[in-house]
Amino acid sequence: MTDYRAPVSDMRFVLENISELPKIAALPGYEDATPDLVEAVLEEAGKLAANLLAPLNQKGDEVGSVLENGVVRTPNGFAEAYRQYVEGGWNAVPFDPEFGGQGLPWAVGVAAQEMWNAANMSFALCPLLTQGAVELLQAHGSQEQKDTYLAKLISGSWTGTMNLTEPQAGTDVGAVRTRAVKEGDHWRISGQKIFITWGEHDVAENIVHMVLARTPDAPEGTRGLSLFLVPKFLPDSEGRPGKRNDLRCVSLEHKLGIKASPTCVMSFGDNEGAVGFLIGEELRGMEYMFTMMNNARLSVGVQGVAIADRAYQQALAYARQRIQGREFGSREGQLVPIIRHPDVRRMLMTMRALTEAARTLAYYTAAALDHSKANPDPAERERQTRDVLELLIPVTKAWCTDVGCEVASLGIQVHGGMGFIEETGAAQHYRDARITPIYEGTNGVQALDLISRKIMRHKGEPALRLLEQMRLTVSRLEELEGESFAAMRQGLREATDAFEEATNWLIENYQARPLEAAAGATPYLRLTGLLTGGWLLAKGAIAAAEKREQPGADAPFLDGKIATARFYADSILPEAVAAATATRRGSASALALEELAV
């Protein structure tokens, strides 16, 4: 078991300098997000994560959630931890004050989310799914539905789930077969759903399932899907959990990781049909789902940051404490901790740089979410929505989760043989992280979303405008002295040039050679993630250099930001250039073989 310490200073640095929190606090509705309040929220969230959630993480992995006689039992301590989490108001952080939410910006919300996930990803998935249900209800629920469910979900006293996937309907959601038949003021739902995260559990008194189903005579595909609210217990006249609905968890998946998070096969309507309530209008279910997709994908990206940071903290602690060998190159003298060894140091710096880059990307995207919701200036709101939020959501989801896996793997490697032993805990992060590139739209789906909906639907412009922003930073770097900034300038200039080339390739080929463009989507997304991370780290380094001149500056902390951005530019940004080359050259050859010859 290892300790977790919420990296509040690092988070605040990113919130202030990359998310530009003061600008968010100036938006209507976010006035409460003063620096003092944000600091207090993060400090308190950090305590809860470190003291309550983190100690349950390894044990939760060992025993997992189990299904017994139709009841899912979460590991010891989870129910009590959830109760405290709800009582502390933590579930309500980013939601609408009208229904009991705290109305804090998403930029702050994701920092708290990072903590929950770093401390205990299995636990954190429960509120992550509830968040989706809240978003759907807020946007599309009737007033009665909101009055009945929203305050419960926002407080967390009831939890929510997303029921999309069926055995034949994964990425192809349009293949959903679950049926809904109208019966008076409600519908009867029947069908089987799989991969339902926290679909059944013992930590809250009711569970509100959001279910995609097909109504009679609905067209095929996604256009025939409607969205239903299907509670585990139907609320009685006073809004309390009443009659048990006709739905149940029939089995739990035996998974590689996140074992404490119950992943359920759900059966709806084994008997008379589960009572469900239509959300919004018929046949618009898929459209509604897109409402919550930005938030959900951002949150999964944050999971990548979280698991990376947890793995990094653990590897760093081990490297400082594990004594092995002598100073590099000497056969005499004292034994030293392995952090003294250059190769171990490089692994730790790689973990640190990737984690911090992913965090800047996620928090920057979260800030754009706040602007897209609340900025009163239509032009700026549109810019933030299209050129930042929409563009970077798939990048945040996919690249940050890839980073999570890579950093967790390095975390094992720093531990050597001990990393492979489950008791150490490093392996759990590696296993837990591996789901994040898969769910909430695989990373391949994110890459296609990036090139098609986010870039080429707008003729490539969002990508080119991102490039413009980056080049402003390259220019700014030219004004700064010292080899660290020169290195960032060089790395960023090469990578931005490569990004421009790859983007032009995309623009030229998207219509003419759509299969090739699609085959280039993944390396193009990787390029975008690597480069945007490096760009935002460099912006942070510039801010650090400015702060360093101020009285009372925390020089070691700020120097760390500069050194990390420089290492990233030297060591990781070259991979962006490689990804650009792979995009341009490798996309045709990826398809060269007939399927049968692969």
Next chain:
Amino acid sequence: MTDYRAPVSDMRFVLENISELPKIAALPGYEDATPDLVEAVLEEAGKLAANLLAPLNQKGDEVGSVLENGVVRTPNGFAEAYRQYVEGGWNAVPFDPEFGGQGLPWAVGVAAQEMWNAANMSFALCPLLTQGAVELLQAHGSQEQKDTYLAKLISGSWTGTMNLTEPQAGTDVGAVRTRAVKEGDHWRISGQKIFITWGEHDVAENIVHMVLARTPDAPEGTRGLSLFLVPKFLPDSEGRPGKRNDLRCVSLEHKLGIKASPTCVMSFGDNEGAVGFLIGEELRGMEYMFTMMNNARLSVGVQGVAIADRAYQQALAYARQRIQGREFGSREGQLVPIIRHPDVRRMLMTMRALTEAARTLAYYTAAALDHSKANPDPAERERQTRDVLELLIPVTKAWCTDVGCEVASLGIQVHGGMGFIEETGAAQHYRDARITPIYEGTNGVQALDLISRKIMRHKGEPALRLLEQMRLTVSRLEELEGESFAAMRQGLREATDAFEEATNWLIENYQARPLEAAAGATPYLRLTGLLTGGWLLAKGAIAAAEKREQPGADAPFLDGKIATARFYADSILPEAVAAATATRRGSASALALEELAV
């Protein structure tokens, strides 16, 4: 559960064109390795792997080996499978005919090893460790020791282990504390060893432990270590297992993967001291260990190839069978298997290209091992030993195992949500693979070995001569027509230029800035692996183009080789350039922070 099919055609292609098997068969002692015999051996090995070992793999993972009352029970079926493996003579493939070995070249032996490991890595570890004991005894055992143990170990009726690691002595083997005290014609050994693979089990009648221990008054560090043979049962006068020795397995590790392979904590000498027999001379134990290191590291590299191929086969089968979505870009028409989707195709091509590149590297290195043992021409023997074998052993160990992890991760991704479910089997490969970058010298240790012992001890020359060889291939590519060969030429030229720059950086900095050179070791090794893999694939593609002109040529198979080499050049070789840049630029900045600031 998934099937495994030994890729005999692919293996033979590499053996013929990259290992140049006809040249090996011309070496003294290897005359039996005719094409017909090699084909027969590989076909039969493939059947054993597919029909006997592969079906035990998933169940072995589920139940694992367990320790009960001092006895290690391997999963059902393992003991019977091992019996058949021994009876078929498979353990004896690469060993000395004088003691019952088959005397086949290592190049052929590694192909069989790849099969055992792909089918069941936990199982295959048992003979892998025995191999180390055989090598040590062959090279350094007394005639009596050879007569007593060698035939048993070569046949596999007894198994062997390597006992190096102790809790305080991992990478720093010199910290070993296990003691050996002389008593008449033998020694008494006492101490605790950890991470002892197949240290105790129920599949063979005796276990021969090779134990590093410190004799009285021995100096500190590796120079004070001696090597002892410590059998579980002391052979009686007729060479049969007799009196139980004073050693036992006190616990098994609970590991991320290879769960059927018992990883033991071994206690020697709880009572009167375990009887051990000195191998060779006192204080030369560490030197002797280097005897078997090339073979052992090559074998672990082969494990990387094996797990990659298994993961690839499984992902490919799934992609052909899983129906999801329609042809890219169309909303109408038939549902298609996911192999039709460009992004899935790219993942599969990446898996295939990396796996084949790693295989060429491992088999090429194995061929050099044969030449280093048997080539009668001293100059060629030295060239093969220093410029190929010694140089590429650490690259094969580290890069092929990194490839194994990367490909296994892609294998999960191709499966989508199903990849995260243990029943699917893809996750087991991901877990099993993760040990290979750690044991038999971590990949960081390999990287340091590469730059120091293998390159800079010879003033950089082995790397520069490898570069010369590669440039000959670039020149040869210039003579070939078609865009595939033009693409290989371009990719290889860029990567070889980058390799030259990085090697010159290493030569310039190794003495002057040893810490920086050490911090650059890992990206430099990655560069060498990526480039050598791409070079050998290109050599294979050239051979394929030549064969394609011959009557009766298998055109689809040969075209596949060319297409794969081209995809690798387009899509993966750019990462070699990135690794070269990271070596040169990132090594100083990796060390920029004081430890306490990391």
